[in-house]
Amino acid sequence: MSEMRAQLVATAEALFPTAPDWLALADAGFPFLLVSERQGGFGGDWGDAEAILRVAGATALAQPIGEAMVALALPENARWPHDGRLPALAAQVEGVVSADRFTGVLAAVPWGRAAGQVLADCNGRLLLLPAADHVAEGSSPAGEPRDTLHYADAPAQCVGHGExxxxxxxxxxxxxxxxxxxxxxxxxxxxxxxxxxxxxxxxxxxxxxxxxxxxxxxxxxxxxxxxxxxxxxxxxxxxxxxxxxxxxxxxxxxxxxxxxxxxxxxxxxxxxxxxxxxxxxxxxxxxxxxxxxxxxxxxxxxxxxxxxxxxxxxxxxxxx
Amino acid sequence: MTAVFALPPAPPLAGAAALRAAIRGFLAAHLPPGDATRRANSWSVADADFSRALGAAGYIGMVWPREYGGHERPALERYLVLEELLAAGAPVGAHWIADRQTGPLLLRYGTEAQRRKYLPGMAAGTLFACIGLSEPGAGSDLAGVRSRAEKIPGGWRINGQKLWTSGAHRAHAMLALLRSEAGSERGAGLSQFLIDLDTPGITIRPVIDLTGAHDFNEVFFDDVLVGDEALVGAEGNGWAQVTAELALERSGPERYLSSHALLVALIDAAGDNPVLRATIGQLTAELWTLRQMSLATAAKLAGGEDPVVEAAIVKDLGNDFEQRVPQLIQAVLDADLDGSTDLVRLLAHLLQVSPSFSLRGGTREILRGIIARGLGLR
Structure with missing residues (x-):
């Protein structure tokens, strides 16, 4: 294990069991683990992310830290406002994009209600969406937020491709x-x-x-x-x-x-x-x-x- | 954390692509045609001609010193060659035990004379060995060994019986665990002897398995006289030597690839059948994971460590996988088991032989006992 990874893991092992809120996690930098140093992140690799997510799993951390890492890492040259709100990940998308506007529904979005922005996978195109127009709150079997997000003619920026x-x-x-x-x-x-x-x-x-x-x-x-x-x-x-x-x-x-x-x-x-x-x-x-x-x-x-x-x-x- | 398998994935091996190309080229030229079922569980399938060709090409005794006929290659290169041989269903059964177990044991404990006598022939793929551990009263409870070696001037007199001895009828020598101290109990007073099987007083009889095949034997020793030079390692050190020997045999690719030929045949026959594809996907996921685990354990072994618990985990999960491959395929394949296609014949064959996979080389229950000890439960 690299020295940086060992330090990250030690930090996570100390912080995660304290049931930190989202801001505490963001202050410690974990959401930005996979963001390049040039863009203000840690410049960590997937092995670093895997090590941190293991700690999250082993401490039953009730925050979407993995979803946030991915949502912040994948957009090409996107600027994420560090407004303190969650970035969320939407893998199940139904809707249409036309002229940089999105109308449709994002299903089963972890912590969707708290999201300031959402990275959505629209048939392989990655769309950056704002907070939803309407949120239908739901929960996972373990009681964590899993929401349905509704959009009507919302601004949508294509920031790359992926799954x-x-x-x-x-x-x-x-x-x-x-x-x-x-x-x-x-x-x-x-x-x-x-x-x-x-x-x-x-x-x-x-x-x-x-x-x-x-x-x-x-x-x-x-x-x-x-x-x-x-x-x-x-x-x-x-x-x-x-x-x-x-x-x-x-x-x-x-x-x-x-x-x-x-x-x-x-x-x-x-x-x-x-x-x-x-x-x-x-x-x-x-x-x-x-x-x-x-x-x-x-x-x-x-x-x-x-x-x-x-x-x-x-x-x-x-x-x- | 209760870390009983804290191994990272093995790092990539330098030169792997060239070595794979070389062994695949050898296999393309030398893999014998024949019954498809011989590609299944192929480390139990003996073909002396194939073993000789493999030895001549430098793929047996790969890690042994050159002065004994070896090739001084890194341990992970040997691992790569083994997994390629097994994935292709090559008939490696004749020389497998000598290469995996007997040769390394001689290098560790044997005398110079023993090394010179046996290792060059083993590396050439012409001198085969078998394992003399189990007896009528000593299976999983190996310390119950009763066959005895009695000290006489200049040598030993051997009496007793070994059982379930795979390949004894083809082997030239047996590495036997014998009670060398009269009246000793359990693991004490045991020694290992390397015995030429053409020595007078040895009788080898087949034990036919449930498929009708002859792999097992029972081997009787009646006043068999061997010289002092047959003793391997220190007198009375047999238990420790055998324990070390067993660790070498538990985590290799043969512990999860025994049913691979069937998965290959299913993939080639699946077409666009979605049910078969889903089963193939499930099995492929396990195959990939087991390979990573076996390889990681091999890397730890290559580093000179002794991954006893990791090896037990690889063997237990691997045996479970190679037993479920035929079961899961049978559950989704619409076929008469009396059919004549390679796929159906492999399936019918593996359904019969796969119960043995979790018996040989340490039963499932013994392995789980080792893992439980690693967890601190016993």
């Missing part, structure tokens, strides 16, 4: 890696202290074997996340994004069930700190492309490459 669903998937993968690792920590601590049948649960072989599976899933998710960040830094992650999101979703499916199972009833209570991880993890499976979406994408890439070509692609990308 926000893919970048959002990266954010969720990295957060998931941190959150599942944190759920594993809680599970290990719980079975070491909870006594049943006259001994800690950790002494029961059935519990040991279950936690070994949870640890393996957390390991697979952590590796998928780190390898995805490396591919992004290598310049093209069109294969790695679907692969990592699919593996993350599998790890969540298997891992969350075990984390809850070994906790018993206490893990199902509002006061116990497991659900801030597991409820988010379960919701993130749907965010920015579910299994069906990314499996179709990756399966199509594989079939297009052919059986031998798939192996050639995987190794060529790994050798970069």
């Amino acid at each position: 926000l669903k893919a970048m959002g998937a990266f954010v969720r993968v990295a957060q998931s890696a941190g959150a599942l690792a944190a759920a594993l920590d809680l599970a290990v601590a719980h079975v070491n202290t909870r006594v049943q049948f006259g001994k800690p649960l950790a002494r029961l072989q059935a519990v040991q074997q279950a936690l070994a599976v949870l640890a393996s899933e957390a390991a697979a998710l952590g590796m998928a996340s780190a390898a995805l960040a490396r591919a992004l830094d290598a310049g093209d992650a069109s294969f790695e994004i679907p692969a990592a999101k699919l593996r993350a979703n599998l790890a969540i499916t298997r891992g969350v069930a075990i984390a809850h199972q070994v906790h018993g009833a206490i893990g199902f209570t509002r006061d116990y700190p497991l659900h801030p991880f597991t409820r988010r993890l379960m919701g993130w499976r749907s965010d920015f492309g579910n299994d069906a979406f990314w499996a179709d994408r990756l399966g199509t890439l594989a079939v297009t490459a052919g059986g031998a070509g798939l192996w050639a692609d995987i190794t060529r990308r790994g050798d970069r």
Whole structure:
């Protein structure tokens, strides 16, 4: 880990557990991690972002820090007013653009109600939109804001091209890696202290074997996340994004069930700190492309490459 | 954080593209035609001619010193060659154990005479080895080994029985774990011996597996006399040596690629079927992740460290994957398992053999016990 990354992680590990508000995060510079130094940011890479988002996941940070990083990093030569309001990310867009005006609806926008500006993906064109004309408030399964934003003839600036669903998937993968690792920590601590049948649960072989599976899933998710960040830094992650999101979703499916199972009833209570991880993890499976979406994408890439070509692609990308 | 797999992705290997091109060129010229099912689980498929050609091309004993027939290449170059061989379904079973386990063990613990006697033939792909660990009363509980070596002047007298010995009928030598101290218990009093299988008193009988194939054997030792030079490493140090040996065999690409030939066949047959594409996508995601994990563990091994827990995780997840590949494909493929296409024949074959994947080289339960120990639970 570079010295800069180690410092960023240490700062995040100190700040994120204090439930900072948006301004505190912005003051610490985290939203500008991926913005170039020339444009006033940190000039960090995707590996730096991945490390910070892991901390966000592991501390159940209730702020859209990843969405903001991406929304600030992707526009080409856009000037973001540092007005203290959130930049938001909209991957699901229905509407029309004509003569730099947008009319339509942005669905499932995390923290959309608080956004000062929104980066929206309109069939691969990235549009910079102002705060919405009308907001229909909603929430994720974990209780975080997920709003529908309505626009009528709003000013829209095309600031480049990209796929926000893919970048959002990266954010969720990295957060998931941190959150599942944190759920594993809680599970290990719980079975070491909870006594049943006259001994800690950790002494029961059935519990040991279950936690070994949870640890393996957390390991697979952590590796998928780190390898995805490396591919992004290598310049093209069109294969790695679907692969990592699919593996993350599998790890969540298997891992969350075990984390809850070994906790018993206490893990199902509002006061116990497991659900801030597991409820988010379960919701993130749907965010920015579910299994069906990314499996179709990756399966199509594989079939297009052919059986031998798939192996050639995987190794060529790994050798970069 | 409970970090039992805190490894970064392995950095790119310098010269990888040229090495891949070279081994792919070799495979294009030397991969034998034949039954498609021989491309599945191909590290259990023996072809002495292929092994000889591979050895002649310098792809066996790649990391060993030149003076013993090796090529002094970096460990990660060897890893690259292995994954290419397995992804192509090359029949590497004849020499696999000698290259992966027996040769490295001799380099670590063997005498100069043992190295000179065995390693050049192993690196040439003409001298094959097998593993003599399991016995009728010692499977997962390896410390239950009872076959014994009794000290006699100038050598040892060996009696007992090994079981589930893959490839013993093709191998020239067995690296056997034997009880060398009478009355000793568990891991104490065990030693390793490298025994030429043409020594009088050795009987090798096939144990036919459920597919009708002959891979396993039972090997009987009746007053087999070997010289002092058969002892490998220190007398009584067998348990520690075997433990080190097992770590070498758990995280390699053979732990997740055993069903790869089936995935390749499915991709080539999928066309625009959306259900098959979705299954291919799911499996490809796991394949990609496992390769990253196996490679990261190999990089740690190459750095001289001993990633016991990481290797157990790679093997457990990898075995689970290579067992679910045929299951998930069976669930979505509209095909009669009696069919004659390569795809269906690979599927039917792997459905039969895949239960063994989580048994060989450490069962799922043993591996999860190792991971649980890494978590501090036992």
